[in-house]
Amino acid sequence: MPTPAKEPSAERDRCRSGIEGLDNLLNGGIPRGNTVLVTGSVGTGKTSLSVEFLIHGARSGENSLFISVTESSEKLLANLIHYDFFEPRLLKEGRLIFMDLPLIYERLGLEKPEFDLQDTFILTKVIADLVREMKTKRLVIDSVTSVCYRLKTQENIRQFILDLGTALSGLGCTTILVSEISPGAERYSLFGVEEAIADGIITMSNLERRGDLLRTLQIVKMRGTTHSRAKYVLDLTPVGVLLVPLLKGGSIAAG
Amino acid sequence: MASDIADRLMELPESSAVSLRMKTEHYFDVVRAILDVFAPKKELDAIYVTCTIPSASIINALEVLEIPVDNIWFVDCISQIMMSPAQKHEHAIYVESPTMLENIMLKVEYLIRHSASNRKDLIILDSINSLSIHNNMKILNEFLHILVNTLRSKNAYTLIFSMEEYETDEVRQSVNLVCDQTISVKGD
Numbered sequence: 389m390p391t392p393a394k395e396p397s398a399e400r401d402r403c404r405s406g407i408e409g410l411d412n413l414l415n416g417g418i419p420r421g422n423t424v425l426v427t428g429s430v431g432t433g434k435t436s437l438s439v440e441f442l443i444h445g446a447r448s449g450e451n452s453l454f455i456s457v458t459e460s461s462e463k464l465l466a467n468l469i470h471y472d473f474f475e476p477r478l479l480k481e482g483r484l485i486f487m488d489l490p491l492i493y494e495r496l497g498l499e500k501p502e503f504d505l506q507d508t509f510i511l512t513k514v515i516a517d518l519v520r521e522m523k524t525k526r527l528v529i530d531s532v533t534s535v536c537y538r539l540k541t542q543e544n545i546r547q548f549i550l551d552l553g554t555a556l557s558g559l560g561c562t563t564i565l566v567s568e569i570s571p572g573a574e575r576y577s578l579f580g581v582e583e584a585i586a587d588g589i590i591t592m593s594n595l596e597r598r599g600d601l602l603r604t605l606q607i608v609k610m611r612g613t614t615h616s617r618a619k620y621v622l623d624l625t626p627v628g629v630l631l632v633p634l635l636k637g638g639s640i641a642a643g
Numbered sequence: 644m645a646s647d648i649a650d651r652l653m654e655l656p657e658s659s660a661v662s663l664r665m666k667t668e669h670y671f672d673v674v675r676a677i678l679d680v681f682a683p684k685k686e687l688d689a690i691y692v693t694c695t696i697p698s699a700s701i702i703n704a705l706e707v708l709e710i711p712v713d714n715i716w717f718v719d720c721i722s723q724i725m726m727s728p729a730q731k732h733e734h735a736i737y738v739e740s741p742t743m744l745e746n747i748m749l750k751v752e753y754l755i756r757h758s759a760s761n762r763k764d765l766i767i768l769d770s771i772n773s774l775s776i777h778n779n780m781k782i783l784n785e786f787l788h789i790l791v792n793t794l795r796s797k798n799a800y801t802l803i804f805s806m807e808e809y810e811t812d813e814v815r816q817s818v819n820l821v822c823d824q825t826i827s828v829k830g831d
Contacts, residue, residue: 472757597742598742600739600740600742600743602743602745602746621745621746621749622749623746623749623750623753625749625753625757626757627753627756627757630749630752630753630756632745632748632749632752632789632793633745633789634745635744635745635782635785635786635789636782636785637779637781637782637783637784637785637786
């Protein structure tokens with residue numbers, strides 16, 4: 389009789405997203421310290437999922453930081469009140485912090501269209517210092533694609549994601565990097581580098597089936613845990629992201 | 644007749660999934676039995692998934708029957724596809740089309756969580772015949788299987804309406820596969 393393969397003896401500590409469906413798909417949550425790429429085209433729910441991850445973290449006592457690159461924090465904060473589980477005290481107590489990256493660029497004198505390797509190191513160090521000083525356990529950068537636009541070369545992007553991931557993981561911080569891709573793109577990130585370095589990839593997309601447009605989510609990769617690889621349909625509701633399995637009986641045109 | 648149906652429903656154990664077979668003429672007797680007797684007596688929150696008649700029409704009928712809708716919520720899968728000027732009711736949420744079966748499951752899940760009361764839930768699917776017009780049987784079978792088992796795991800009651808006049812063998816078999824029992828509503 390063949391010997392069964394040995395299961396790893398020590399399970400990695402989990403960072404529960406608080407999104408019940410997602411945590412179930414991940415067998416308990418994101419392995420703590422992982423850097424996860426949440427990727428998809430516009431309107432697929434990437435920001436909503438990421439914000440919910442932070443709110444649940446803040447509610448459970450973990451300092452949570454949202455670094456906004458494209459949208460102003462003010463606008464994002466205005467949307468928070470729609471969530472049943474959001475409590476304004478989280479902002480007052482500093483458990484949940486929203487920060488605009490353009491303001492950080494300004495303070496660092498990095499208001500330029502292109503970053504060289506030195507600038508990339510400075511940016512990584514500043515983000516890691518923020519996480520250390522604020523004792524941040526959950527971080528979202530929305531979007532990393534906008535940051536990568538300034539890094540220009542694949543080497544710089546690789547270095548940035550690798551250094552950032554290593555620094556944050558060392559600090560016990562679980563990170564979501566939001567990645568924007570065009571609809572129908574055949575890779576998970578615009579520059580093709582981010583996906584190779586991230587510990588996890590969650591892809592969100594729009595699936596058209598017989599004229600109906602469904603929002604879907606699929607976990608493509610997640611280091612440190614077994615996980616579902618099936619596609620799920622999601623809804624963005626005031627009680628948060630809800631997930632159900634994608635039904636396969638019908639004729640599916642794409643996806 | 645409504646009290647006879649209600650009596651049979653009262654005997655159901657928790658988490659039951661039941662197929663309710665009826666002639667169209669008995670539809671309102673069944674609705675009265677469920678929403679005016681069974682659900683209030685058992686202190687259940689009712690989630691009424693309508694794929695046949697717009698929720699506004701059902702709500703109007705319930706008003707005539709003097710059945711309060713305080714603990715009844717509607718997942719309306721037909722109003723939007725009819726392109727009728729939507730009169731949104733605060734107890735109704737809308738799915739664009741009865742073909743969006745996943746979205747029906749998601750709205751039911753949302754309403755179960757949204758109520759967040761200690762009351763148990765009763766989900767009424769009206770009707771399997773209407774759903775079979777818009778969906779092929781493969782996807783419909785899959786939908787019923789997932790929906791009923793999910794609701795069972797939440798200790799909710801599931802009642803699936805089937806209109807005898809429009810029932811096919813395929814539809815009957817599909818419902819029988821997921822339901823614990825069938826209640827056939829007969830006239831006096």
